[in-house]
Amino acid sequence: MPITVPKDYTASDLEPEHRLWYFREDVGINLHHWHWHLVYPFDGSDAVVRKDRRGELFYYMHQQIVARYNFERFSNNLPRVQRLNNFREPIAEAYFPKMDSLVASRAWPARPSNTRITDMNRELDQIRFDVNDLERWTDRFVEACHQGFVMNTNGQRVTLDERTGIDTLGNIMESSQLSINRPLYGDLHNMGHVFISYSHDPDNRHLESFGVMGDSATAMRDPVFYRWHAYIDDLFQEHKQRLPQYTTQQLDYSGIRVTGVEVQPKQGPVNTLQTFWQQSDVDLSRGLDFNPRGSVLARFTHLQHSNFEYRINITNNTGAQAMGTCRIFMAPRNDERGTPMFFRDQRQMMTEMDKFTVSLNPGNNLMRRNSTDSTVTIPFERTFRNLDRNRPTAGSQNEAEFNFCGCGWPQHMLVPKGLPGTGLPVDLFVMVSNYQDDRIDQDLAGKCNDAASFCGVRDRKYPDRRSMGYPFDRLPRTGVDSLQQFLTPNMATTQITIVHTDR
Structure with a gap:
């Protein structure tokens, strides 16, 4: 007998953002995001990381996610997603995942409404960053887009041209060993995820692990994922808007x-x-930390056309x-x-x-x-x-x-x-x-x-x-x-x- 996953297990209709549950919490969409980051990692051997147009693909795949999300918002009488462009303001949206972590055998922590991003100092995790770092990296990224070049580690200018400029910027935004200057341009995208995922316990005083935004397998469940990536995409558009228009x-x-x-x-x-709703069964036995005698099926509801x-x-x-x-x-x-x-x-x-x-x-x-x-x-x-x-x-x-x-x-x-x-x-x-x-x-x-x-x-x-x-x-x-x-x-x-x- 399959275990039925209820449609409204994370929130009620009192929360307007919950109208998008079928998109944010869709198992297939989250699998796609997780699998994409497996195929295009930001860390590893050069042969694994250095893939053709990797930075541009990072930009485009996530730009399309934001576009599709806004499409879904219009399908639920909601406005376009608001960019998370002020790191000092509280995050209005809450998210209570109601999931257990299969790795730590602990519940994923929640983020209440109006949580603020604050400076992080988590000694055991070896993470120590200030909100100022995000603001500084943003300014340098935008400055590069406006000037039309980035500076490499030798202090030389590298032009952001029509063909390769977006790829260079993508490898800076999701910082990897392909970044042209990691010390200067930092790690804006990834650290934004980290700041948000630890916003409930930035100094580890409550011994809490990171929230769903800290894992590519779960990040798309959180409404703030789309606010963050709407902002990231807006930064990429600073470059795109300065390219010559197509004749x-x-x-x-x-x-x-x-x-x-x-x-x-x-x-x-x-x-x-x-479009309509469909129920499907998926076998979850591989993800369990005990050995079931047979398949462990979960029945979930998803959009279909x-x-x-x-x-x-x-x-x-x-x-x-x-x-x-x-x-x-x-x-x-x-x-x-x-x-x-x-x-x-x-x-x-x-x-x-x-x-x-x-x-x-x-x-x-x-x-x-x-x-x-x-x-x-x-x-x-x-x-x-x-x-x-x-x-x-x-x-x-x-x-x-x-x-x-x-x-x-x-x-x-x-x-x-x-x-x-x-x-x-x-x-x-x-x-x-x-x-x-x-x-x-x-x-x-x-x-x-x-x-x-x-x-x-x-x-x-x-x-x-x-x-x-x-x-x-x-x-x-x-x-x-x-x-x-x-x-x-x-x-x-x-x-x-x-x-x-x-x-």
Whole structure:
């Protein structure tokens, strides 16, 4: 008999933030975050840490988490998350995890409302930092973005250019041995997590361990995670906003036109996505510190959506066979007040849904793509797989591939919840870019390359030469105030609706 995990085990509807329980406390989402940080650690041998565009991927994966979280907030009639940009103010949000730590056999500590971050001096943990350190590292990071260069340990300037600047900044923000100057730029992202995770006992006088923000396997459960990362993303935007805007020539694909796009669910009207609740069982016996006689199943409730298909009409007027990269994003059409969003705001809420290569014959082409083929997600079975079953030999190449395979956004969370009744109005965006400007020449042999957008490809280059988040990673060109004004002929949008059924 499975143990049922109740939907409301951490809070009640008296707490507005609890409306997002299904996102923050989703087992699959937390597994993705934990697995990503396993695949891209900030400490270890150089061969393990030095991966292609690691710093940029840190920026982009977390930027997408914040964008998706805001999408979910709009799906629950909540405003965008407020940045945690003042380290001296109390943290209004509380979090009481109601979980036991499997390592220490102790309950994870809670953080009451209006807890303050204070200077840390935890002698046994060898942690001694002041809040001033966070403020100092922030100032140096912003100064580097404004000046357009960072200083290395030899006192030399290293330019933050269009191609590698974001990668350099990402490796500074989540400090690792790849940081260009650790003594100068510090360890802002990681130490922010540490400060928050010890805010309930900063000097260890109560002998309390760190809270959920101190562990990548649990951090996304806490509402303050998203406030912290909204602030981190805002710092990255200081760099992105100073890059040259994409010109129409950099966005267009001469001779290629996207003439129509629609979404067809398996059931229901066209351009309407359906979400609902689903209960699933997961075997937790591997995580228990005693040997059960059989499976120990937990039954949990999670968001789910009906599968659907993209249908994209593309006209190739080049007179020859052409290759392109199809990029699919979506974002809320209206802001918290129900008014149409300015493009400058909407572009930062564009969530990547899929990205794939298309071969275009001369004339008209109808491209069909199933939602389950997304290059963002991995299937439910792989998210919750048994890591002991069919495990390759320890130390082998197959084991390294097996370990990488769990990295990816869970398929059941691909579509935001939406709203009941008339639904949440959404802009779906499709672009076909020139494959010759996108391609990376490399062998992609092996398995588990299907979630490359957030996880890259193991021991290979990131399989897209463009900046991550292209074409929405920079400010729009002058005169563009709406998504329609942003479009070039190789782009198209359609208005869709996400309808949630509370059953």
